[in-house]
Amino acid sequence: MAHITAGVEYGLHCLLWLANSPEVPLSSRDLAEFQGISPSFLAKVFPKLEKAGIVSASEGIKGGYLLARQPGDITVLEVVDAIEGRKPLFDCQEIRGRCAVYRERPPSWATKGVCAIHAVMLRAEKAMRDSLANQTLADIAGVLDRKAPPEFSEDVRRWLADRANGRARGPAATEGM
Amino acid sequence: MAHITAGVEYGLHCLLWLANSPEVPLSSRDLAEFQGISPSFLAKVFPKLEKAGIVSASEGIKGGYLLARQPGDITVLEVVDAIEGRKPLFDCQEIRGRCAVYRERPPSWATKGVCAIHAVMLRAEKAMRDSLANQTLADIAGVLDRKAPPEFSEDVRRWLADRANGRARGPAATEGM
DNA sequence: CATAACTCGGACTATAATGATCCGCGTTAT
DNA sequence: ATAACGCGGATCATTATAGTCCGAGTTATG
Numbered sequence A, B: 001m002a003h004i005t006a007g008v009e010y011g012l013h014c015l016l017w018l019a020n021s022p023e024v025p026l027s028s029r030d031l032a033e034f035q036g037i038s039p040s041f042l043a044k045v046f047p048k049l050e051k052a053g054i055v056s057a058s059e060g061i062k063g064g065y066l067l068a069r070q071p072g073d074i075t076v077l078e079v080v081d082a083i084e085g086r087k088p089l090f091d092c093q094e095i096r097g098r099c100a101v102y103r104e105r106p107p108s109w110a111t112k113g114v115c116a117i118h119a120v121m122l123r124a125e126k127a128m129r130d131s132l133a134n135q136t137l138a139d140i141a142g143v144l145d146r147k148a149p150p151e152f153s154e155d156v157r158r159w160l161a162d163r164a165n166g167r168a169r170g171p172a173a174t175e176g177m
Numbered sequence C: 001c002a003t004a005a006c007t008c009g010g011a012c013t014a015t016a017a018t019g020a021t022c023c024g025c026g027t028t029a030t
Numbered sequence D: 001a002t003a004a005c006g007c008g009g010a011t012c013a014t015t016a017t018a019g020t021c022c023g024a025g026t027t028a029t030g
Helices: A006-019 A028-035 A039-051 A076-084 A116-133 A137-147 A150-169 B006-019 B028-035 B039-051 B076-084 B116-133 B137-147 B150-169
Strands: A055-058 A064-067 B055-058 B064-067
Touching: A006 A028, A006 A039, A006 A064, A006 A076, A006 A137, A006 B116, A028 A039, A028 A064, A028 A150, A039 A055, A039 A064, A039 A076, A076 A116, A076 A137, A116 B006, A116 B116, A116 B137, A137 B116, B006 B028, B006 B039, B006 B064, B006 B076, B006 B137, B028 B039, B028 B064, B028 B150, B039 B055, B039 B064, B039 B076, B076 B116, B076 B137
Parallel strands: none
Antiparallel strands: A055 A064, B055 B064
């Protein structure tokens, strides 16, 4: 299993769509069906983004999520931490203190400070986090904008509007898709 | 669960002891009991290190493991990859191709190249791996040598020798510890 | 004002990975 | 010959992840 999980992947993809819809809130359900991912699972991801102040939620019918800040002010690291809860890269079990020559009583010089192996892992983790902190949603969105043809953005807007209107008038309208 | 697991932690600690015993091979069992970790689990870790050319094994009684190279030539990254099998930080599920506006047939511009989110994760992974690749066993051992008092190294050697001799003469000799 | 479509939260299930154990086989010093 | 090794496969318990389901509270719309 990967360290950065599917929840983060789903979250980031959704945030990019939200960046393209700064006016009208998008529901987690629409975002899920729009991207072919599990709606119930995505519904567990968004509250975490909301608690982290990355998106803002509006309740009730026609409710949904909006980006709480500008895409350029949201780093990938924030999103990862919001969804995964700042889990460490490495979980030091303090093996150095169990060495048999100490006979259950490790001397202070052996357990003082950070374990040397742990320190290496912490540096690697910091390198990873620094890299993620240097990328914002706007950076990623910029890459996509350069790839997509001009009419794509409009296609997306239409799909989402149709979907919302379709549901509002009855399930039959969504059948043809 | 952490991305870099207990297997790596055990492996690195053992390799440091092996670096202090360049002449006489140490068995995985002795290394485990010496450090208070599971012998059976450690016995599953060492074959991976051997296949990666990090340690060399000698079979039969009085057999065990030796470092296959100098501690300064073994990077932490190698050890991690040997034990964990180069698992990725992030497992891209290619969500971009599932977008509903494509109606099951994503256009080539959408799926060409690496997913922009995946690219961010790959950069972070590379930063982490570069950091791990810059640390060798000798670097870690250096930190430890500066902490331990001079007599410690001798205590360790004696413990391991006693343990090997004790088992060679019969289990009764190990009872007093 | 009733309904439908939202968010939110908790309980729950299934599957996969990890940590750990056990056993049998071939090898080797004593 | 035996005891202590390494090696590999089968197995098991625990935990995390991915995903589902349901109930409660909120709000636009007819």
